[in-house]
Amino acid sequence: MQRVTNCILINNKKVLVIKKPRRGWYAIPGGKMEQGESIKESATREFYEETALTLINPNLAGVFTFSVFENKAITEEWMMFTFVSRYFNGELTKHCKEGELEWVSLDRVNELPMAEGDHHIFNHVLASSETLYGSFAYTKDYELLDLRLDPATP
Template identity: 55%
Template structure:
């Protein structure tokens, strides 16, 4: 099972988002954990590698399981640990290997094209103060089949 971390960085009523080139979908900067890393170490390292920014006191806000199915059979499964942070140090890089970085006004975040699971995650983490957990099941072409969030984002 893959383990990944990412972070929603909220500053000045904007969220730093990463537009991935493959589908043009927006996502939270982050990436794969390395062997022996804590989730917090991983998110700080990955965020800095992708953005140039060092997160200051990121808080774990969500733990999620993602399942990819092909013809009803599980093809992939991974865990994602999502943090929220409201302060960073450093300067944003001019170029990111993973895609295009963009400060998006808070009110426009949910209007951006993204995976439906990510939309639920943004909405939930930006709405609730509690730790959120959930499971998202997708087809192999990333169409959301089912989601289960606690607390519910409805």
């Protein structure tokens, strides 16, 4: 099972997102954990590698499992640890090899094309400081089949 971390950075009523070239979808900056890293170390390192920004005091906001199904069989499975931070040091890089970085106003986040599960994660993080736990099931084309969230979100 692959482990990934990411961080939602909120600043001046905006959130920093990355537009991935593969689908043109927006995502939360982050990536794969390295062996021996803590989840917080991974989130901070991955965020820095994509943005050149150093997170200050990121806090765990959610823990999720993702399963991708093809012909009713799981073909991919991973865990994602999502952090949130409101503070950072540094200057945003002008070039990110993973995609295009963009500050988006909080009221526009739900308009962005992204994995459907990510909308649920953003909605929770922007409305609550409680840790969200969830499980998402997708098709190989990343159509959401099922989700379970605790606490439940609207």
